[in-house]
Amino acid sequence: MKLGLQLGYWGTGPVADHGQLVAAAEAAGFDGVFTAEAWGSDAYTPLAWWGSQTQxxxxxxxxxQLSARTPTACAMAALTLDHLSGGRHVVGLGVSGPQVVEGWYGQPFPKPLARTREYVDIMRKVWARQAPVTNDGPHYPLPLTGAGTTGLGKPLKPITHPRRADIPIFLGAEGPKNIALTAEIADGWLPIFYTPRLADMYNEWLDEGFARPGARRSRADFEICATAQIVITDDRAASMSAIKPFIALYMGGMGSEDTNFHAEVYRRMGYADVVDEVTSLFRSNRKDEAAAIIPDAVVDDAAIVGDVDYVRxxxxxxxxxxxxxxxxxxxxVAEISELADIVLAV
Incomplete structure (x- = not known):
């Protein structure tokens, strides 16, 4: 088992101690450092900033977020960071949801699976640098032609030669079709609410992707990098209560009331009634009540909370x-050392 430090995205402002945490994670034997973005701070800037202090x-x-950058812009950022880091970059992509994609980025959300396939294909063409990049797909046509264009666009190869022609791409996927697509076209999966209890279900979806013609990976060389809230404590009740507001936000407040992919993950876990009640309370601005009604079993499914022996x-x-x-x-820093001592020793 490997460990990755998830720095996430900023809230109202920068997080002052991230530099110390990154240094401690590298010293403790962590395999990676990851950043995220929502509709505030971006993922690449802090990753490059703190990553420059690592070896x-x-x-x-x-x-x-897929819609934040064109595929060629994302490929440029990735090849740049890959050079600067000595070939240590991993691109993690996700489609987000319609509220963010259309409300924040001003891009259409429909056909997320087809868009993902096209996006990833273009990025790999950029890094391969075998020919000027073209794409006939409907979502990211290159070169762009037709009404409203000059007609002067031409296929181009990147000026900069990528350090690696095959930078790893992981996908943040939640639904069965998206997870199967991930196994087919990506190098790894980034589940946000993973539970070992449903491993057989996940494996069925992954195996569908691995079995498709031209699949990049097999189970033997495919990575599953799962977000895992680990809390080492002798007071499980208090720690679980502290996690529940976070779950209530994702279960009841992300996306629209009838289109929330995170909520669907919990429905597939068997908590449909809980999701409905949490959503109703959260969207009535009764957020504390929404968190309070979440059963401990929901926390236990996708988080690890307990003493050292339980965590191991x-x-x-x-x-x-x-x-x-x-x-x-x-x-x-102390928490990073403790996690390393427990997880990496298992």
Whole structure:
């Protein structure tokens, strides 16, 4: 089992101690450092900033939002960071949701799977640098022609030669079709609410992708980097209560009331009634009540909360289910050292 430090995205402002946490993670043997973005801070700038102070850890995004950049712009950013880091970059991509894509980026959301396939294909053409990049697909046509254009666009190859022609791409996927697509075209999967209890279900979806003609990977060399909230404590009740507002936000407040991909993940876990009640309370601005009604079992499904022996046993379960890396958050250097001592020793 490997560990990745998830720095996430900023709230109201920068996080002052991220430099210390990154240094501690590298010193403790973490495999990677990951950043994210929503509709505030971007993922690439802090990753490059803090990554410049490291020598060994992989530098990943979990996740970049597909609609924030054209595929060629994303490929440019990736090849640049890959050069600067000595070949340590991992591109993590996700489609986000219609509220963000259309409300923040001003881009159409429909056909997310087709857009993802096209996006990834263009990025790989850029890095391969075998020919000027063209794309006949409907979502990202290159060169762009037709009404409203000059007709002067021409296919181009990147001026800069990529350090690697095959930078790893991981996808943040939640639904069965998206997970199957991930196994087919990507190098790894970034599940946000993973539970070993449903490993057989995930594996069925992944195996569908692995079996498709031209699939890039097999289960033997495919990575599953699962976000894992790990809290080492003797007071499970208090720690679980602290996690529930976060779950309530994602379960009841992300996306629209009838289009929330995170909520669908919890429905597939078997918590449809909880999702409905949390959503109703959260959207009535009764957020504390929404968090309070979440059963402990919901937290237990996708987080690890308990004493050292309990945590070690759960990590074995996650590893046995196929997880190769656990992406964890930490609030202090001491917490990073403690996580390394426990997880990396299992």
């Amino acid at each position: 060994r850890v992989r530098l990943g995004t979990s996740v970049l 046993g759960k990590i074995r379960e996650w590893e046995a289910a196929g997880v190769t890396t656990m992406l964890v958050t930490a609030k202090s």
